[in-house]
Amino acid sequence: MKSGADRTGGLFWHMRALVSRRSLWAPFRAGVEDWLATWTPPCDELLLVGPSAGWCLPDAFLKRFARLQAFDIDPAAQPLFRLLHGGALRRAGAELTWTQADFFADIAGILAAYPKAAILFCNVAGQRCIQTPDARLVEAEMLRLQLLLQGRCWASFHDLLSGHASLILPQRRLAGRMQARDLIASYGIGGEWYDHSTGQLLPQGAPRRILPWRFQRGRVHLIEAGWVEG
Ligand SMILES: C[S@@+](CC[C@H](N)C(=O)[O-])C[C@H]1O[C@@H](n2cnc3c(N)ncnc32)[C@H](O)[C@@H]1O
Known part of the structure; x- marks a missing residue:
């Protein structure tokens, strides 16, 4: 049986990321960077949820914060993160601490422990449907999470829909929430699209971007990215 980390991260994920990040994933990474540059919470501390x-x-984004606290269930995530970003963080004088734990097991407790931190959900909310296959439970969890985050500065980029498409899809900027079927229609893409049950995580009126992520050739994840002021 696969562990939680294997189902949402794990060695296969890291191998794919290593191979794809500078090629197939480059436009998506540039889109994330461009979007993160627009999020400037007035906080010295950042909580990273599921950063892998x-x-x-x-x-450039990470080193804007003096203290970073990461939560990830994958044991390989911390050493690899330090390998990729440790040098830049050290040079910037930023302090990184790490907890290998399930953030969703005690959301309220963790948020209370870091009352002044901004929170970034790093492409993790869309993985909940893998860990909890009942879509209604995941949708309820997203609404509860949104409530628990009220008054906090937070941002999330997450899988909204995923499916097969060979076209290169453009980014979209939306003034608020769009129904999945309307989004699919607006892209003119057919076939079956898997709904990751994250459509209600961002508040209805929060501006957002749709960042198409060519995860592998012929397979696209429509990533929703948005932030909320505290
Ligand atoms: C798609 S990866 C994130 C990729 C990341 N944005 C990057 O730039 O490499 C999702 C990550 O979320 C982590 N994760 C999944 N469920 C989690 C949970 N309940 N609590 C904490 N981390 C979790 C996984 O271990 C994995 O590292």
């Missing part, structure tokens, strides 16, 4: 090795996270 930070394959898609830019140094």
Whole structure:
């Protein structure tokens, strides 16, 4: 049986990221960097939820914070993250601490322990449907998470939909939430699209971007990225 980390991260994920980050994933990584540059929470501290090795996270963003606290269930994530970003963080004088733990097992407790931190969900919310296959439970968890985050500065980029498409899809900027079927129609893409049950995580009126991520040839994840002021 696969562990939680294998189902959402793990060695196969890291191998794929290593091979793809500078090629197939480069436009997506640039999109994440461009979007993160627009998020400037007035906080010295950042909570990273599910950062993995930070394959898609830019140094320029991370080193804006004096203290970073990461939560990830994958044991390989911390050493790889330090390998990729440790040098830049050290040079910037930023302090990184790490907890190998399930953030979703005690959301309220963790948020309370870091009352002044901004929070970035690093492409992790869309993985909940792998860990909890009941879509209604995941949708309820997203709504609860949004409530628990009220008053906090937070941002998330996450899988909204995934499926097969060979076209290179453009980014979209949206003023607020868009129904999945309307988004699919707006891209003119057919076939079956898997809904990751994250559509209600960002508040209805929060501006957002849709960043198409060519995860592998012929397979695209539509990543929703948005932030909320505290
Ligand atoms: C798609 S990867 C994130 C990739 C990351 N944005 C990057 O730039 O490399 C999802 C990560 O979330 C982590 N994760 C999944 N469920 C989690 C949970 N319940 N608590 C903490 N981390 C979790 C996985 O271990 C994995 O590293």
